Amino acid sequence: MAAPVVAVVGGGQLARMMAPAATALGVHLRALVEDATSSAAQVIPDAPVGAARDEAALRALVAGSSGPAAGRPADVLTFEHEQVPNALLEQLAREGHAVRPSAAALVHAQDKIVMRRRLTELGVPCPRWAELPDLAALETFLVAVGGTAVVKTARGGYDGKGVRVVHSAEDVADWFESSYGPDGTGIPLLVEEKVPFTRELAVLVARRPSGQVRAWPVVESVQVDGVCAEVIAPAPGLAPEVARAATSLAVTIAAGLGVTGVLAVELFEVPGDGGGPPTVVVNELAMRPHNSGHWTIEGSVTSQFEQHLRAVLDLPLGQTSARQPWAVMANVLGSGHAELTDALAAVTALDAGAKVQLYGKSVRPGRKLGHVTVLGDDLVEVRARAQAAAAILAG
Numbered sequence: 001m002a003a004p005v006v007a008v009v010g011g012g013q014l015a016r017m018m019a020p021a022a023t024a025l026g027v028h029l030r031a032l033v034e035d036a037t038s039s040a041a042q043v044i045p046d047a048p049v050g051a052a053r054d055e056a057a058l059r060a061l062v063a064g065s066s067g068p069a070a071g072r073p074a075d076v077l078t079f080e081h082e083q084v085p086n087a088l089l090e091q092l093a094r095e096g097h098a099v100r101p102s103a104a105a106l107v108h109a110q111d112k113i114v115m116r117r118r119l120t121e122l123g124v125p126c127p128r129w130a131e132l133p134d135l136a137a138l139e140t141f142l143v144a145v146g147g148t149a150v151v152k153t154a155r156g157g158y159d160g161k162g163v164r165v166v167h168s169a170e171d172v173a174d175w176f177e178s179s180y181g182p183d184g185t186g187i188p189l190l191v192e193e194k195v196p197f198t199r200e201l202a203v204l205v206a207r208r209p210s211g212q213v214r215a216w217p218v219v220e221s222v223q224v225d226g227v228c229a230e231v232i233a234p235a236p237g238l239a240p241e242v243a244r245a246a247t248s249l250a251v252t253i254a255a256g257l258g259v260t261g262v263l264a265v266e267l268f269e270v271p272g273d274g275g276g277p278p279t280v281v282v283n284e285l286a287m288r289p290h291n292s293g294h295w296t297i298e299g300s301v302t303s304q305f306e307q308h309l310r311a312v313l314d315l316p317l318g319q320t321s322a323r324q325p326w327a328v329m330a331n332v333l334g335s336g337h338a339e340l341t342d343a344l345a346a347v348t349a350l351d352a353g354a355k356v357q358l359y360g361k362s363v364r365p366g367r368k369l370g371h372v373t374v375l376g377d378d379l380v381e382v383r384a385r386a387q388a389a390a391a392i393l394a395g
Contacts, residue, residue: 003028004313005072007061009052010080011038013359013368014289014305017297018080019043021306027313028069031080032061040080042360052084062097076100078261078312080288082110083156100209100260100312101287108257109287113154113190122256124249125281127192127268135169135176138191142168145193151175154188162187163226165194195281197268201235202292203250206262206307206317213251214307214317216300218243221266221292224333227366228291230386231329233299233322236379239277242269246280253285262308264290291331291368296320298355298373299327324375328386332370335363336395340370347372347392354389369393 003026008015011033019040022029030046041047046067050057064072076098077089089103108115116129130141132151142149151172153162166172178186200223205215220235221228235243250265257263264286269278293304302310302318310317337343340358347356351374358370372389376382 002072004075005030005064005069006309006312007032007074007077008040008080009058009061009077009084011035011040011047012080013039013361014080015040016043016359017289017294017357018305018309021303021309025306025309027309028072030061030064030067030069030074032057039359039361052081055085055088058084058088058092062092073097076312078288078308079106082106082287086110098312102258102260105258105260106287109285111154112152112284113188115285116190118257119253119282122252124253124256125279127195127281127283129190129192132176132189132191135173138166138169138172141191142166148194150192150194152190152192154190156187161226166191195268195270195283197270197281198278199235199269200283201238201246201267201269201280202231202290203246203265203267204262204290204293204296204304205247205250205254205265206304206311206320207254207259208311208317209260209314211255212317213254214302214320215247215250216293216296216304216320217322218246219292219295225366227331227333227368229331229333230383231292231295232379232383233295233327233329238269242278242280249280249282253282259287261287261311262289262293262304263287264292266292294357294371295327295329295373297357299323299375325377326379326382327373327375328379328383329371329373330386330390331368332372332390332393334365334367335369335393337393338363340393343393343395347389350392351385351389354385356389356393358393 005028007030009032015031016039031040031044033041033047062074086103089099093099151164151166200221202221203218207213217234219231219233222230254263266284267280272278289304296303355373374382374386
């Protein structure tokens with residue numbers, strides 16, 4: 001009996017980290033990569049080169065037109081990023097191909113306006129928001145929220161890109177010119193209130209087509225210049241009722257949007273009114289394995305990568321309990337080393353318990369090049385060890 005074939009669109013580190021889980025499960029992983037030296041192509045033998053928006057490349061990926069499993073169509077098509085044309089995904093589904101998450105679900109991670117509309121319909125707490133047809137609408141919104149807001153491009157933004165904190169319409173006048181210019185081909189904009197949050201949290205859940213859902217512990221995500229620098233699992237000092245509310249929101253969203261696979265829900269923790277308990281509001285969504293879940297590789301009974309494969313293949317989901325009381329994942333964002341492997345001897349000599357994951361990427365400032373995870377009983381010690389190991393890799 002042939003092994004199941006999972007086709008994944010994208011050649012970055014998320015596809016790369018699916019490979020060990022696929023090997024362990026006996027799943028054949030096939031990745032559509034941007035070029036033959038991409039992060040995933042270095043470890044996945046079946047890695048055709050092509051663009052995610054190229055219909056011929058996507059069809060060849062699903063059909064298995066070449067490579068080690070030539071002639072074996074994919075049992076399911078999934079993604080490590082959202083930049084895939086929805087119309088083509090809908091057409092593939094009509095032709096009988098399993099696309100998970102579906103185009104109807106994925107659009108909520110592709111378009112922030114669509115996401116906000118649907119979450120509002122579901123009664124999910126979100127920042128106050130509005131679509132921006134013109135500069136006047138932004139000025140009106142700024143008055144309503146006290147003069148400061150966050151403007152986002154509806155599509156394409158990530159890791160702080162496509163996001164600006166604004167105090168007047170002039171702060172994004174250039175975006176309006178490109179989004180609503182004479183040709184009308186720009187990316188629409190939305191505005192949200194600037195939430196007075198105390199910290200950022202994230203919840204990862206996995207959902208299979210049959211409806212089974214499992215959630216990992218709520219984590220704290222520490223951002224630097226709009227990019228995740230560190231994840232602490234579980235979120236320290238989080239009130240149990242807030243953790244339950246955050247997890248319940250993630251489960252509600254997964255079911256309400258019809259998500260299949262891993263869903264990451266990024267949240268703001270907001271102080272409660274009148275000294276009451278904190279509350280949470282939803283910031284962003286991602287329908288794939290996510291940076292906030294990398295700690296699960298070593299820290300959870302089932303990693304997010306194995307769980308994603310199980311979910312999209314409609315296999316029973318694995319346990320999500322933590323292996324130790326604390327896990328801290330520290331990202332390596334840029335490096336002074338020409339090659340990160342130059343620092344491996346120093347890292348392993350420093351801390352034999354630190355688990356290093358390198359992504360095989362060329363070095364450039366601010367780029368996510370790898371991460372380090374440390375587990376243990378004492379949060380202060382675990383966090384210091386993770387940061388120290390990541391600092392060595394960063395040079």
